């Protein structure tokens with residue numbers, strides 16, 4: 001098949017650019033350690049009470065490290081807050097938090113504003129990711145997947161104390 | 163100087179198939195599909211501007227009680243918007259356009275006209291059932307209908323009818339081609355039909371995923387035959403289908419750019435061979451990329467996410483080939499219109515002809531949207547953007563921009579042919595096109611910037627307890643684009659109604675359709691069995707591990723969008 005000379009150069013240029021993109025991607029994963037949610041375990045959404053999700057909330061693991069168990073349900077994040085209290089937790093500056101999250105009912109999302117934390121929450125699947133909060137301030141956890149009529153209310157707050 | 167062509171040229175049998183006046187049967191069949199599609203577009207898109215209003219902090223303050231027409235529930239309107247635009251408008255329009263080019267290019271009627279009407283009836287009943295389900299408030303599950311939300315059975319039955327109807331369309335097109343091939347051994351099929359066949363092959367492979375999801379998971383759950391479902395498997399099956407779906411929309415637009423635009427601007431396609439390669443690459447590599455919609459899913463392994471990302475870069479190649487090929491074709495046209503200096507040809511184009519202008523405006527949006535697509539496909543950047551309003555920002559420049567504007571450009575010549583009357587007003591058409599272009603640019607920018615600031619998509623912000631204040635400005639500019647786009651929609655409606663009922667002038671322009679393929683392009687490109695084989699192998703390699711990973715998840719019962727308790 002006849003291919004024009006200029007067109008051939010264009011093809012090389014495109015292939016080169018996409019090669020660079022792929023390399024940048026590998027670098028971000030292997031050098032900068034960006035991670036994605038990946039399979040870490042499963043849990044029966046109908047039996048959460050007999051699992052680690054029976055008592056959601058913050059647990060200190062020492063050395064300014066924490067795990068936060070969260071159960072997403074229509075239409076709130078359960079961070080272990082008392083009934084009728086806002087979904088809100090305080091953590092100290094510099095805390096490294098491992099989020100361990102699942103859904104009790106339908107598909108939800110777990111997105112932390114101004115922080116690269118973005119997970120889908122599916123009933124049956126456990127999602128786990130780490131984040132470090134260096135700057136004091138208020139961070140919103142937002143459900144970013146449509147989960148029914150109260151979806152827009154599904155917001156929780158992390159307050160990083162100074 | 164005349165050069166003898168290497169193969170004897172076949173004479174187009176123009177008497178049997180007149181160029182300007184379409185046969186009555188052809189007009190009704192193509193017309194039914196195209197006009198049903200345009201109706202779905204108008205109905206679905208009408209919600210769009212009101213969605214932008216409901217997302218704007220300014221509007222919330224100024225008009226706190228603003229509702230979306232026909233609906234008080236945001237997600238019901240958004241379901242109509244997504245389902246009508248993304249599923250019904252596109253499918254009906256593509257089928258009508260495909261029937262048109264197949265019959266015209268091959269200069270023969272469809273293999274089976276009765277079958278064509280049967281499939282139309284199925285798709286139309288599908289449309290009616292889905293409208294009933296959503297309209298009655300029993301299917302506010304959005305156009306992705308992720309389990310374990312459950313809709314009324316009529317919603318799923320309607321979708322099944324749409325998909326099965328479209329399979330019959332594919333069969334009809336393949337058989338028409340096979341009959342032509344028998345009578346024309348050794349000839350190259352015209353590029354438009356080549357691409358249309360490739361498109362329907364891809365579509366049939368891809369819809370298999372969603373058909374399994376709907377028939378074996380969702381419909382039985384909704385009927386109460388099954389008590390539980392698996393949301394991760396649902397998402398895997400949906401996105402097996404979901405990415406080829408976007409190429410199913412794009413390929414007809416490319417058909418117009420590759421095979422019709424050159425004639426509409428008085429130029430010639432730069433390279434037919436590479437055009438065919440581009441179409442084949444689109445079709446082959448559209449399947450092993452769908453996991454890029456599942457980057458944030460906990461049930462899919464990182465290895466598969468990486469593999470699908472690399473293929474996503476590969477599937478960008480044909481679009482770059484297209485950019486060169488169409489660019490070179492337009493340069494030739496621009497030079498003929500008097501462009502001298504290097505880049506002069508960019509503005510020496512026929513911006514005053516609605517059919518051309520719609521496609522050029524679509525391309526401008528496609529360049530902006532395509533780059534945003536490559537950005538979000540990079541899995542690590544995707545973490546920042548997944549499910550934010552960046553994503554609708556992206557696909558309103560590609561789908562609602564490039565694809566829809568090109569279809570509208572096609573409508574501006576095909577509706578006159580169907581009606582046998584000239585377009586009602588060229589001026590109104592131009593105003594419609596340029597308002598759409600400007601509107602979508604502002605919209606795409608506003609939604610993109612709001613997404614970077616962290617605003618989620620698919621969210622009724624007017625009722626949300628918190629909206630990121632940094633994003634207020636961009637949500638407000640999106641609402642301005644909503645006003646501009648609403649005007650554009652009205653102009654489109656007026657021109658279609660005008661052309662159908664009030665236009666008095668006769669049609670003067672025929673359809674720019676090739677009836678012979680170029681002798682130079684290699685015949686092996688038409689070895690369809692080989693391509694189908696490659697698609698299936700790639701599909702298996704890229705998806706079986708993902709499916710296997712999702713297998714055996716705990717079962718989850720169904721829920722309606724309104725009650726936080728499982729369905730009984």
Ligand code: HEM
Pocket residue numbers: 207208209210211212213214217240241243244247248251304305306554558561562566605618619620621622643644647648651
């Ligand atoms: C005419 C002007 C249009 C406007 C102002 C508009 C506006 C919008 C807005 C604001 C959203 C996001 C809503 C949200 O995430 O909460 C949206 C979603 C969407 N739009 Fe449009 N749109 C328009 C036309 C179109 C067209 C022509 C198409 C396709 C052919 C389209 C396809 C979609 C799809 C598929 C979604 C996603 C729905 C979902 O997330 O479930 N839109 N549109």
Ligand SMILES: [Cu+2]
Pocket residue numbers: 072073075107108109143144145146147151154
């Ligand atoms: Cu939610």
Ligand SMILES: [Cu+2]
Pocket residue numbers: 108109143144145146147148151152154
């Ligand atoms: Cu939600």
